[in-house]
Amino acid sequence: MERSVVFAGFGGQGLLFAGQVLAHAAVIDELEVLWIPSYGPEMRGGTASCTVIVGDEPIGSPVVDRVDVAVAMNPPSVAKFGRQVAPGGLLIANSSLVEEAYGRDDVEELQVPCTALAREAGDDRLVSLIALGALIARRPIVRPAAVRAAIRKVVAARQPDALRADLAAFAVGLRAGREPVRGRAAAPAPDAAR
Amino acid sequence: MARRLLQGNEAVLLGALRAGATYYAGYPISPSTEILMRASVHAADHPEFRFLQAEDEIASANAIIGASLAGAKSFTATSGPGFSLMQEAIGYAHKVGVPCVFVDVQRVGPATGMPTMPGQGDILQSRYGSSGDYTSLVFYPSSVVECYRYAVEAFNAAEESLSPVVLLTDAFIAHLNEVVDLDAIEVEVKERTLPALASGQTRLFTGVLVYADGEPATADADEYLRQYEEAKARRLTIAERYAFHEYGWNTEAETLLIAYGITRRICQPLASHFALWRPVRIWPVLERELREVAARHRNIVVVEGNDGQYAGVVERVLRRDVARVPLLGGRMSLEAVREGLARLGLLAPEAVGPAGAAR
Numbered sequence: 358m359e360r361s362v363v364f365a366g367f368g369g370q371g372l373l374f375a376g377q378v379l380a381h382a383a384v385i386d387e388l389e390v391l392w393i394p395s396y397g398p399e400m401r402g403g404t405a406s407c408t409v410i411v412g413d414e415p416i417g418s419p420v421v422d423r424v425d426v427a428v429a430m431n432p433p434s435v436a437k438f439g440r441q442v443a444p445g446g447l448l449i450a451n452s453s454l455v456e457e458a459y460g461r462d463d464v465e466e467l468q469v470p471c472t473a474l475a476r477e478a479g480d481d482r483l484v485s486l487i488a489l490g491a492l493i494a495r496r497p498i499v500r501p502a503a504v505r506a507a508i509r510k511v512v513a514a515r516q517p518d519a520l521r522a523d524l525a526a527f528a529v530g531l532r533a534g535r536e537p538v539r540g541r542a543a544a545p546a547p548d549a550a551r
Numbered sequence: 552m553a554r555r556l557l558q559g560n561e562a563v564l565l566g567a568l569r570a571g572a573t574y575y576a577g578y579p580i581s582p583s584t585e586i587l588m589r590a591s592v593h594a595a596d597h598p599e600f601r602f603l604q605a606e607d608e609i610a611s612a613n614a615i616i617g618a619s620l621a622g623a624k625s626f627t628a629t630s631g632p633g634f635s636l637m638q639e640a641i642g643y644a645h646k647v648g649v650p651c652v653f654v655d656v657q658r659v660g661p662a663t664g665m666p667t668m669p670g671q672g673d674i675l676q677s678r679y680g681s682s683g684d685y686t687s688l689v690f691y692p693s694s695v696v697e698c699y700r701y702a703v704e705a706f707n708a709a710e711e712s713l714s715p716v717v718l719l720t721d722a723f724i725a726h727l728n729e730v731v732d733l734d735a736i737e738v739e740v741k742e743r744t745l746p747a748l749a750s751g752q753t754r755l756f757t758g759v760l761v762y763a764d765g766e767p768a769t770a771d772a773d774e775y776l777r778q779y780e781e782a783k784a785r786r787l788t789i790a791e792r793y794a795f796h797e798y799g800w801n802t803e804a805e806t807l808l809i810a811y812g813i814t815r816r817i818c819q820p821l822a823s824h825f826a827l828w829r830p831v832r833i834w835p836v837l838e839r840e841l842r843e844v845a846a847r848h849r850n851i852v853v854v855e856g857n858d859g860q861y862a863g864v865v866e867r868v869l870r871r872d873v874a875r876v877p878l879l880g881g882r883m884s885l886e887a888v889r890e891g892l893a894r895l896g897l898l899a900p901e902a903v904g905p906a907g908a909a910r
Contacts (some may be wrong), residue, residue, distance in 0.1 A: 377728075380556050384730055392556065392728035395667075417819035419727055422886050 359412035360498045361421045364485065365438050366430030366451070368405040374511075375428070375485035376407035379492075381507035382499040383411045391416045404433060411498050426496055428488045430471065435459055449491055451484065467495060469533045475526065483526035490530015501531060553732045559698045559725040560585035560628075563654055563718065565733065566702025567626050568593065568600075570740050572652075574625035576603040576614035578633060581666040582722035583656035586628035608633040612640030612653070616715075619651045620756060622747025624706055628654035630722075631673055632662055635680065641715050642681030643758050648782070650709035650716075650745060652702075657721045657812075657856075659881050668881025669723035669813055671856035674864075677717045678834045684779065686786035688712055688793065689834040691719040693815045695729035700738055701831065704793060707741040712789040714782075719833065721856065723813040723883060787835060795831035798844050802826045806897050807848035809865060809873075814854045817883055824898065833861070838868050845869050850897060852876055854888055 362379065364372040373394050383390035394407045408424070410416050423443040429435040430451040439459040442448050447465045450458075453472030460466075469491045475483040486508070493501055505524060512520045557565075564586050567575075575590040577583075587604065594602035601618070605611040608629055615625035629637065634655045644651060657673050659665035673680075677689045688708045692701045702718055709716040748754070755765045760775055768774040797815075800808075800822040807826045810818050815829045828844045830837050845851055845865075851873040853862035862875045876891030878884075892898035 377556075380728060384554060384556055387554075390556070390730055393723070394726050416729075417822075418816050418885065419723070419813075420817045420884055422884060 359410065359414070359416065360426070360496070361408060361410045361424040362426040362428065362492065362498070363406055363408045363424045363438050363441065364428045364430075364488070365404065365406035365434035366485070367433075369482070370405070370430050371482050371485035372405050372428075372430065373407045375489045376409045378486070378504060378507045378511055379409045379411075379489060379499065381511055382503040383409075385503040385506050385510075386499045388412065388499070389415050391419045393419050404437075406434070406438070426492060428485075428492055429455065430484060430488065431455065439464075447492070447495055449488055449495075451488065465495070467491060467534065469530070471530075474529055474533065478526050478529060479522060483522060486523055486526040487530035487533065490527045490532075491534030492530075494531045494534025501527075553734050554730050555732075556728050557695050557699075557731045557733075558585065558728050559695045559720060560656065561589055562695045562698035562731070563628070563702045563720065563725075564589045564593070566699040567624075567652070567706065569699070569738070570624060570703045570706035571742075572624040572626055572706065573599055574601045574615060574618035574623040575627065576605050576611045576618070576625070577627045577629065578605055578608050578611050580608075580630045580633045582658055582725045583628040583630050583633075583654065585725070586654060586656075608636040609640065612637035613643075615651045616640060616644050616647075616649050619649050619745075620647075620748050622743070624650070624652075624710070624743065626652035626654060626706075628656065630656050630658050630666075631660040631664065631670070631676075634673055634676060638676075638680040639682075642683060642685065644715040645681065645685035645687075645782075646683075646758050647756050648713040650706075650713050650743070652705045652709055652716050652718060654702075654718045654720070656725045657719060659856075659879075665881050667722060669721040669856060669883055670879075670881065671719075671721060671812055671814070672860070673719065674833060674855075674857060674860040677719055686714070686783045686790075687717060687834045688714065688786065688790055688832070689717040689719060690793070690795065690831055691812045691833050692724065692831065693812055693829065694724070695727055696731045696736065697831070698724065699731065699733060700736060701795070703738045703740060704795070707739070708789065708793050710741045710743055710745070711792070712786050713745060714786060717834075719812065721813050722881075790832065790835050793832055794837055794840065796837050796840055797827065797829040797831070798840075800825055800827040802847070805848060806850040806852060807845065808852050808854055809861070810854040811861070812856070813883055814856060814878060814888075817878075817885055818854055818888055820885055821888070821892075821898075830861075836864055836868055841865065841868055845871075850874065852892065852895065852897060854878065854891070856883065 380392035427438040444463040451471040452468035471484040577587045618625040659668045659670035705718040854876040
């Protein structure tokens with residue numbers, strides 16, 4: 358088994374963090390894993406993406422032309438990575454910012470209003486953990502318990518106050534992934550970088 | 552837990568610490584800056600480890616030379632344009648015979664170039680960057696665990712050869728996170744034999760050619776040759792103990808791929824179609840190993856992130872033409888490699904599926 362996931366959006370959406378959490382969860386589940394960040398020199402607003410490859414055997418190439426799952430948090434990310442999803446794969450789009458379905462009929466497309474859900478949960482930066490929850494609900498590459506343990510491990514070290522909100526956001530994402538919401542969310546994001 | 556996710560740059564730092572490094576001087580530059588940052592954190596918690604963020608790369612290079620002469624295993628980390636600034640100091644370290652380690656995390660150049668994109672454009676600079684003749688030892692790992700191991704070996708080679716050793720990596724390997732178990736890595740650490748300053752011995756350190764008594768020898772070609780040949784022979788002899796390389800994949804294949812650093816990893820999905828030879832010791836060139844392996848294959852292709860820097864070396868050593876697949880501008884993808892091989896007529900484009908996805 359080897360599965361690749363790309364998380365993409367604009368800098369500041371916590372995508373690299375979500376990828377790290379997934380990677381740590383894979384270590385906890387005693388799987389092999391790579392995590393590769395890719396970013397422009399800009400810290401905020403520029404594109405940010407990371408690729409996580411999880412497998413039973415040591416991973417050979419860290420570079421993949423196709424991915425099993427793309428988590429795309431804004432329209433440029435959908436445009437860039439939508440075509441990289443392998444047939445039979447999964448595209449998760451942040452429907453709060455992404456208005457139209459990508460529309461490939463050989464790929465499962467899940468629209469989750471991540472930004473709206475993050476706002477409800479109290480912090481825009483939770484978007485990526487919500488998306489991660491949706492991902493694990495649809496493609497259990499690692500156990501949800503492993504993700505929770507990874508969040509505790511990564512977040513507790515840095516910001517103990519954020520831990521509860523992060524775990525809650527992951528739970529929101531899991532629920533959203535099990536019961537997908539199609540179409541645009543009610544609240545558009547006024548400050549979203551496009 | 553022993554297995555942990557580790558970043559390439561962090562692995563370099565941990566390898567340096569494992570080797571017994573106690574001095575770091577450097578200047579921040581993408582994609583090497585994590586090494587400087589983690590070195591500073593380590594210094595804050597460990598007073599025996601000294602850290603300096605210098606005003607520039609020239610000062611950094613000279614600082615680690617001074618620290619080494621004072622008795623510390625020392626190192627710095629930079630990227631292409633910073634490495635260029637350090638070259639004069641590197642030449643001095645070669646001339647005087649100073650053990651230290653220069654880490655060059657390569658990015659696309661020249662000059663500021665593409666700071667976050669991986670390149671391999673410093674292959675020749677790592678050997679010929681300074682003025683004059685000298686013999687460089689250069690290593691280039693392909694994975695996070697190798698960043699750790701070959702960081703240790705770089706310090707070992709520095710101590711044994713009494714020279715500045717270069718550890719090359721690239722923006723991709725530097726920021727790659729892989730699962731490693733550092734406790735499981737067995738690697739020997741060579742202790743320092745060079746006496747430190749203030750140890751009771753009188754020594755003269757100077758870049759100018761001098762006799763053993765310190766008098767200038769600036770018109771004596773025989774003295775130059777005596778010192779040069781002795782240093783060269785010592786470096787080459789020591790290098791033999793560090794002949795790290797890899798030969799494998801489909802060794803019966805007609806075509807041999809030569810790849811190193813990140814490109815060796817990118818080519819992995821091609822393993823059933825091609826043989827692979829990978830130098831880890833980039834300099835001195837592993838001439839004997841290369842000739843033995845090359846003789847078994849009809850075609851040779853060098854896949855590298857530059858415009859043929861190592862390919863030219865291979866041609867010189869083998870006295871035969873080799874084909875090239877240059878991966879330029881940070882475009883490090885299997886697709887780019889496949890296109891290059893197809894253009895050479897060595898691979899049907901549809902013969903190898905896309906990398907990744909549900910294997």
